Amino acid sequence: xxxxxxxxxxxxxxxxxxxxxxxxxxxxxxxxxxxxxxxxxxxxxxxxxxxxxxxxxxxxxxxxxxxxxxxxxxxxxxxxxxxxxxxxxxxxxxxxxxxxxxxxxxxxxxxxxxxxxxxxxxxxxxxxxxxxxxxxxxxxxxxxxxxxxxxxxxxxxxxxxxxxxxxxxxxxxxxxxxxxxxxxxxxxxxxxxxxxxxxxxxxxxxxxxxxxxxxxxxxxxxxxxxxxxxxxxxxxxxxxxxxxxxxxxxxxxxxxxxxxxxxxxxxxxxxxxxxxxxxxxxxxxxxxxxxxxxxxxxxxxxxxxxxxxxxxxxxxxxxxxxxxxxxxxxxxxxxxxxxxxxxxxxxxxxxxxxxxxxxxxxxxxxxxxxxxxxxxxxxxxxxxxxxxxxxxxxxxxxxxxxxxxxxxxxxxxxxxxxxxxxxxxxxxxxxxxxxxxxxxxxxxxxxxxxxxxxxxxxxxxxxxxxxxxxxxxxxxxxxxxxxxxxxxxxxxxxxxxxxxxxxxxxxxxxxxxxxxxxxxxxxxxxxxxxxxxxxxxxxxxxxxxxxxxxxxxxxxxxxxxxxxxxxxxxxxxxxxxxxxxxxxxxxxxxxxxxxxxxxxxxxxxxxxxxxxxxxxxxxxxxxxxxxxxxxxxxxxxxxxxxxxxxxxxxxxxxxxxxxxxx
Amino acid sequence: xxxxxxxxxxxxxxxxxxxxxxxxxxxxxxxxxxxxxxxxxxxxxxxxxxxxxxxxxxxxxxxxxxxxxxxxxxxxxxxxxxxxxxxxxxxxxxxxxxxxxxxxxxxxxxxxxxxxxxxxxxxxxxxxxxxxxxxxxxxxxxxxxxxxxxxxxxxxxxxxxxxxxxxxxxxxxxxxxxxxxxxxxxxxxxxxxxxxxxxxxx
Numbered sequence: 001x002x003x004x005x006x007x008x009x010x011x012x013x014x015x016x017x018x019x020x021x022x023x024x025x026x027x028x029x030x031x032x033x034x035x036x037x038x039x040x041x042x043x044x045x046x047x048x049x050x051x052x053x054x055x056x057x058x059x060x061x062x063x064x065x066x067x068x069x070x071x072x073x074x075x076x077x078x079x080x081x082x083x084x085x086x087x088x089x090x091x092x093x094x095x096x097x098x099x100x101x102x103x104x105x106x107x108x109x110x111x112x113x114x115x116x117x118x119x120x121x122x123x124x125x126x127x128x129x130x131x132x133x134x135x136x137x138x139x140x141x142x143x144x145x146x147x148x149x150x151x152x153x154x155x156x157x158x159x160x161x162x163x164x165x166x167x168x169x170x171x172x173x174x175x176x177x178x179x180x181x182x183x184x185x186x187x188x189x190x191x192x193x194x195x196x197x198x199x200x201x202x203x204x205x206x207x208x209x210x211x212x213x214x215x216x217x218x219x220x221x222x223x224x225x226x227x228x229x230x231x232x233x234x235x236x237x238x239x240x241x242x243x244x245x246x247x248x249x250x251x252x253x254x255x256x257x258x259x260x261x262x263x264x265x266x267x268x269x270x271x272x273x274x275x276x277x278x279x280x281x282x283x284x285x286x287x288x289x290x291x292x293x294x295x296x297x298x299x300x301x302x303x304x305x306x307x308x309x310x311x312x313x314x315x316x317x318x319x320x321x322x323x324x325x326x327x328x329x330x331x332x333x334x335x336x337x338x339x340x341x342x343x344x345x346x347x348x349x350x351x352x353x354x355x356x357x358x359x360x361x362x363x364x365x366x367x368x369x370x371x372x373x374x375x376x377x378x379x380x381x382x383x384x385x386x387x388x389x390x391x392x393x394x395x396x397x398x399x400x401x402x403x404x405x406x407x408x409x410x411x412x413x414x415x416x417x418x419x420x421x422x423x424x425x426x427x428x429x430x431x432x433x434x435x436x437x438x439x440x441x442x443x444x445x446x447x448x449x450x451x452x453x454x455x456x457x458x459x460x461x462x463x464x465x466x467x468x469x470x471x472x473x474x475x476x477x478x479x480x481x482x483x484x485x486x487x488x489x490x491x492x493x494x495x496x497x498x499x500x501x502x503x504x505x506x507x508x509x510x511x512x513x514x515x516x517x518x519x520x521x522x523x524x525x526x527x528x529x530x531x532x533x534x535x536x537x538x539x540x541x542x543x544x545x546x547x548x549x550x551x552x553x554x555x556x557x558x559x560x561x562x563x564x565x566x567x568x569x570x571x572x573x574x575x576x577x578x579x580x581x582x583x584x585x586x587x588x589x590x591x592x593x594x595x596x597x598x599x600x601x602x603x604x605x606x607x608x609x610x611x612x613x614x615x616x617x618x619x620x621x622x623x624x625x626x627x628x629x630x631x632x633x634x635x636x637x638x639x640x641x642x643x644x645x646x647x648x649x650x651x652x653x654x655x656x657x658x659x660x661x662x
Numbered sequence: 663x664x665x666x667x668x669x670x671x672x673x674x675x676x677x678x679x680x681x682x683x684x685x686x687x688x689x690x691x692x693x694x695x696x697x698x699x700x701x702x703x704x705x706x707x708x709x710x711x712x713x714x715x716x717x718x719x720x721x722x723x724x725x726x727x728x729x730x731x732x733x734x735x736x737x738x739x740x741x742x743x744x745x746x747x748x749x750x751x752x753x754x755x756x757x758x759x760x761x762x763x764x765x766x767x768x769x770x771x772x773x774x775x776x777x778x779x780x781x782x783x784x785x786x787x788x789x790x791x792x793x794x795x796x797x798x799x800x801x802x803x804x805x806x807x808x809x810x811x812x813x814x815x816x817x818x819x820x821x822x823x824x825x826x827x828x829x830x831x832x833x834x835x836x837x838x839x840x841x842x843x844x845x846x847x848x849x850x851x852x853x854x855x856x857x858x859x860x861x862x863x864x
């Protein structure tokens with residue numbers, strides 16, 4: 001008899017029966033991750049009608065990263081601008097900048113993108129790396145599912161489901177930059193009915209000691225630190241009906257690059273509370289979610305001398321149902337309501353708010369065994385408003401904020417699988433980026449030099465349309481594949497913090513607004529191989545050419561915006577990993593071609609050169625047992641300091657980590 | 663392609679009891695056959711068992727909501743009565759299944775039967791896997807499936823054409839799982855909604 005020798009796989013069998021989406025079980029069955037981040041319905045990653053990457057828990061562990069941007073940095077198509085030891089901005093396919101507004105980030109479906117200024121403060125995310133099951137990255141606009149601001153892409157951080165995954169771990173690390181970090185995750189199950197998971201973490205760091213360019217300096221650096229807590233409970237009401245409650249809290253003090261390219265000291269406080277009902281019934285997979293995010297920030301007085309206090313609250317209510325119609329059709333219907341409010345700052349006494357109602361739908365049609373078509377649409381209706389005090393000699397009255405925006409979004413994609421080895425994707429998507437509340441007038445600063453910086457109710461949404469074709473080819477054994485994609489993206493009505501200047505007898509207004517268009521053409525190539533269960537390596541290359549068509553006042557990076565010159569044309573990333581027995585050895589290389597950055601010049605911004613560079617990260621891990629791992633990780637290993645952005649040079653950082661899983 | 667081994671499972675909603683004497687004879691027969699397979703004739707050597715496929719098939723059963731979640735699941739491994747050479751492969755499949763953890767909190771117990779034996783079987787079966795060639799006895803298998811509300815699994819795509827397997831599971835470059843929705847409905851099998859959204863449906 002002939003028996004193919006293969007290790008006997010042990011599938012997790014849980015006494016908690018019934019499924020909402022048990023990612024672990026599905027991943028074990030299909031030998032690849034399962035995602036809902038493309039159109040809301042569960043599907044295999046290789047079947048997704050979008051260009052997406054999924055970073056698994058093992059990838060995270062072996063990345064040697066100390067934070068999520070550090071993990072993302074190794075991913076094809078992702079750009080990370082590291083401004084300080086704790087501050088980074090993430091972009092997809094270029095268009096990256098401080099307070100990057102074009103990338104929507106969620107944790108378990110709850111947005112952690114900060115609506116007050118339209119960006120993601122990564123240090124405040126209440127999720128530990130050991131808690132994350134997978135990070136799903138969708139490249140290109142995905143507003144039809146996730147709503148506005150998912151225009152460059154979406155990052156959905158999926159934590160281990162406490163209902164299915166028993167995660168208990170402690171992690172301690174320390175290293176250069178006087179860094180020290182600790183995290184703990186514990187899960188408790190009560191019979192087959194309920195489960196609670198609590199996670200907490202904290203970190204302190206002395207930050208980089210490289211000089212801050214004079215014009216970017218917002219004062220002496222402070223020590224970076226953060227602390228965060230996440231409480232997650234799930235109760236099984238019936239075999240297929242679950243209710244979940246989550247509460248989070250985080251604080252962070254860090255040196256952060258603001259949209260004016262000034263490195264400021266910032267203090268954050270965030271809280272959230274979320275309730276979610278999931279039911280798998282004959283009428284489909286129903287999910288009802290409601291959550292509120294609170295965010296407070298205090299920025300140190302900048303060059304203009306006034307501290308900024310942001311106080312923002314976002315409440316979101318969503319209901320969706322996914323159901324099948326016959327054999328070949330899957331549909332999704334959803335509605336969403338959102339309320340977003342912020343007090344004006346540094347001018348006090350005013351409040352800017354918006355209310356949004358959205359309806360969306362998705363239709364997946366299995367045309368033939370080898371061909372599937374997915375179409376998703378969404379209509380967002382946003383009502384803007386303002387109340388309270390008006391600054392003296394202001395250009396606008398509260399009535400100017402009584403505006404309505406209606407923005408359609410769509411994503412259409414076809415996946416053709418002519419044989420088992422090949423998948424070809426054709427994708428078109430349109431998304432909308434709404435101005436943040438700060439852009440819409442939440443930020444109003446009257447200086448003592450006759451200048452008033454202000455958001456404006458006249459700022460309108462920016463639209464992005466993306467056209468893309470992609471090809472995935474599997475070679476030989478599972479885990480080996482080639483990827484290629486080509487894309488064209490057109491961006492209309494780009495938003496800038498200084499798009500227009502209005503001179504009045506009392507003051508000169510520098511207003512947020514729209515400042516032109518931009519086109520991007522790009523090509524991505526990748527190869528990845530895993531063999532013998534021990535070795536893995538990959539290489540990917542991105543070539544991208546951006547052409548901006550900006551207003552005359554914004555040419556050559558003068559108005560805090562210049563994607564054409566600040567996006568590297570060539571990026572190469574490579575990784576090599578080896579895991580013999582107890583050891584794990586991984587290295588990551590990145591090459592960025594020469595480009596430019598923006599920095600302030602006292603009257604806006606100017607371009608500054610950034611030479612090409614090669615950066616290497618590495619991790620050496622040793623499994624003392626199946627529960628205890630010791631590792632040493634290094635970032636920017638090859639140089640003590642390196643000029644990667646227009647901000648301070650990044651420094652080499654080395655740290656050791658002890659992880660214990662129970 | 664990792665496997666040229668085909669197997670089938672018939673899944674019965676209620677199950678029926680196997681007489682103990684017959685059970686003992688079956689176990690003894692399986693043991694004798696298993697020992698004979700050490701010196702497998704060349705034809706048997708061509709049959710390869712994909713452990714991945716077997717395990718995936720078992721794991722798919724975890725999404726079958728009409729299957730008991732604990733206890734013992736009796737799994738019939740069905741080979742074509744007119745292809746006795748496939749009996750050896752069936753014995754091998756049974757051995758693998760007996761060492762595979764069952765879905766959810768259950769335990770698997772595999773029983774080897776020919777297509778003729780299946781029609782005459784009076785014991786309790788919860789699952790059957792169809793071996794290569796057994797799809798040629800589709801009518802015979804379907805009669806038993808409908809009579810006892812059983813679900814069949816195979817890794818042979820031909821079973822989909824002959825409409826005699828509810829699930830086709832095949833581990834190759836990709837894990838392929840196809841659900842025959844009409845047949846599943848006709849035998850009263852109900853799978854998790856999430857599972858039906860991820861697999862292919864015929």
